[in-house]
Amino acid sequence: MLKRLRNTLFALAALLSFTALAATPNTVSAASSSKYTPKYIKRQVVLQLNCNSYVYDRYGNRMPWFNGLYGPLGYLKKDSYVYTTRNRIERTDKDVRYFTLFTKYHVTKYNYGFVGKKYWLPYKKINGHYFYYIGYGAYIKARNVSSVNGLLQYSNGEKAMLTMSGYPFTFDSKTKKIKDLTKIYKAGKYVVVDGLRQFTASDGIYFRDADQPVYARLKGTGHGTTGTYVDIAALRKKDANVFYWDIEDGPSPKECRINLVDID
Structure with missing residues (x-):
């Protein structure tokens, strides 16, 4: 009896498998x-x-x-x-x-x-x-x-942890005004990033190095012309690697697989 029941169950499983594939x-x-x-x-x-x-x-x-x-x-x-x-x-x-x-x-x-x-x-x-x-x-x-x-x-947003304490800043691309915030973001804090941008000299920031740093915009702080930013170097690398890679580091790491909007 048990042997017959077992054979019936095996036959049923095979039939279901074939049906699913078909x-x-x-x-x-x-x-x-x-x-x-x-x-x-x-x-x-x-x-x-x-x-x-x-x-x-x-x-x-x-x-x-x-x-x-x-x-x-x-x-x-x-x-x-x-x-x-x-x-x-x-x-x-x-x-x-x-x-x-x-x-x-x-x-x-x-x-x-x-x-x-x-x-x-x-x-x-x-x-x-x-x-x-x-x-x-x-x-x-x-x-x-x-x-x-x-x-x-x-x-529209990827989570990342800050590994360095620092002050984020706001930027308005219409007025070209940059303002440092007074509230410090401490290491260990998690933020959600929804876009990336690089600033140019015309944005009001002067860089000595031609390789301009990349900044990550915090989700919910603005769309289009405004936003609050942190340096991408301040983010935990294993988090940032999911949506960003530095060309100086060589080929894109395997875990880099999420696209964020590039902010003009």
């Missing part, structure tokens, strides 16, 4: 960039991965199988493309965590420049992490995505 024939593919064409983008949302990525279910558990991936060691490879069942990205003006910018060159009679419109692929928060639904009950972490339909994906 239902997801072409959802995920590690296609080369030469095969990735705009024609494919028009039909469905395509994600490119910035690192190896596991596949999860709606509860945040790793899926035991998915389209040829089996067990805890099965994952989608870095730089591969994920062909989701979503058919479009959505225009938004919200301060969403992950988004893309569709940028075009804009010319008027008196001015010219680049105009960016924000789009996003709706995500779901599971167990404190953000996930994209790719279809057939499967999810991948949004943080593991480098581009959506060929557009770079950005984050």
